[in-house]
Amino acid sequence: DNPCFLQFMGVRYLISSWKPAGYEIVKNKGEYQLYKNNLAAPLMYTTNQVMGEKEYQNLKFPSNQTALLSRAVVSLEEEVQTEIQEMEKCKITLPEEWTENLVIEKTEDGYEITVKKETQVKARLLGKGQKGELLALQFHVENLQPTKDMYIRLLNQTNRLSDATYEYANHNTVFRYMVTLEEENQVTMQLGPGHYKIRQLQAFCGKLEELKDEKLYQNVFEAEEGGPTGDVVRGSILANQDGYLITSIPYDENFTLKIDGEETRIQKVNTAFLGAKIKKGEHQIELSYEAPGKRAGLGISLMGILLVGIGKVEKKRREVTE
Numbered sequence: 001d002n003p004c005f006l007q008f009m010g011v012r013y014l015i016s017s018w019k020p021a022g023y024e025i026v027k028n029k030g031e032y033q034l035y036k037n038n039l040a041a042p043l044m045y046t047t048n049q050v051m052g053e054k055e056y057q058n059l060k061f062p063s064n065q066t067a068l069l070s071r072a073v074v075s076l077e078e079e080v081q082t083e084i085q086e087m088e089k090c091k092i093t094l095p096e097e098w099t100e101n102l103v104i105e106k107t108e109d110g111y112e113i114t115v116k117k118e119t120q121v122k123a124r125l126l127g128k129g130q131k132g133e134l135l136a137l138q139f140h141v142e143n144l145q146p147t148k149d150m151y152i153r154l155l156n157q158t159n160r161l162s163d164a165t166y167e168y169a170n171h172n173t174v175f176r177y178m179v180t181l182e183e184e185n186q187v188t189m190q191l192g193p194g195h196y197k198i199r200q201l202q203a204f205c206g207k208l209e210e211l212k213d214e215k216l217y218q219n220v221f222e223a224e225e226g227g228p229t230g231d232v233v234r235g236s237i238l239a240n241q242d243g244y245l246i247t248s249i250p251y252d253e254n255f256t257l258k259i260d261g262e263e264t265r266i267q268k269v270n271t272a273f274l275g276a277k278i279k280k281g282e283h284q285i286e287l288s289y290e291a292p293g294k295r296a297g298l299g300i301s302l303m304g305i306l307l308v309g310i311g312k313v314e315k316k317r318r319e320v321t322e
Helices: 003-008 053-057 063-069 294-321
Strands: 013-016 024-029 032-036 044-047 050-052 072-074 088-093 102-106 110-115 119-126 134-143 150-154 157-161 174-180 186-191 194-206 232-239 243-250 255-259 262-264 267-269 273-278 281-289
Touching: 003 063, 003 174, 044 232, 050 053, 053 072, 063 072, 072 243, 072 267, 102 119, 134 150, 134 157, 150 174, 150 194, 157 174, 232 243, 243 255, 243 267, 243 281, 255 273
Parallel strands: 050 072
Antiparallel strands: 013 032, 024 032, 044 243, 088 119, 088 194, 102 110, 110 194, 119 186, 134 174, 134 194, 150 157, 150 186, 232 281, 243 273, 255 262, 255 281, 267 273
């Protein structure tokens, strides 16, 4: 339910019991509603609004999420400084409590918390955080019972620090959240059982419509009538100027991209997705995928069928001879 992720991945429709930032209600059906985001990122588009991968890797949270709402990240030969809209810092506080099930004590740089069973608290945002806005929150966690899991849930997002003795312990000591505020100047936190400290709380507020840039998706891919066929997608796209073809398809070297019938070198964009450079003009696009080992597998299968066939023929020949 991270609104930046939903926008970035092109999730146009949602069924939800609450309204995420960027979405409008389409239909109400009792407890749940159907929401639509008309401006969610398309599957494939062209753009020249880019930033270099090195510059992007230097961004801190939450800018490393919000930057993807206005820029595509590509590998540039020459890095240039890019201006992006930043979220505004705000202050967040937890209530100090001493009850049978919950103790929250203020410390020099955060809070020490003891929870017997999962408990809900309201964290206050001082002077910021309107309903429907984005809240980005980050803090460091120290588990004072390291042989037990602990977690903290913010609305529908859960961060968990696993038992330190696990063979595959996650060592997730920095919790991060990006959520839509459902209430004015406060947010609901579910504190999981355990004894732990949270430190260096950093909160940021902002409006999704101010952070995203609709001009990022300059030209949208139009698929052939009937849509994808097997492992191939074909269609057309217009590029108003030299730029990049960006997709939300995870990068894999087994893809083949043809632009106007010519195979084009694919590259990794937005750090993990498939893309390529593209020239100004209208182009025909063909994107196909061949699973690794497919040809070898087919060859082995055919050889196996052939050997079975030979075996049956030989068996029949022996039976006739006898």
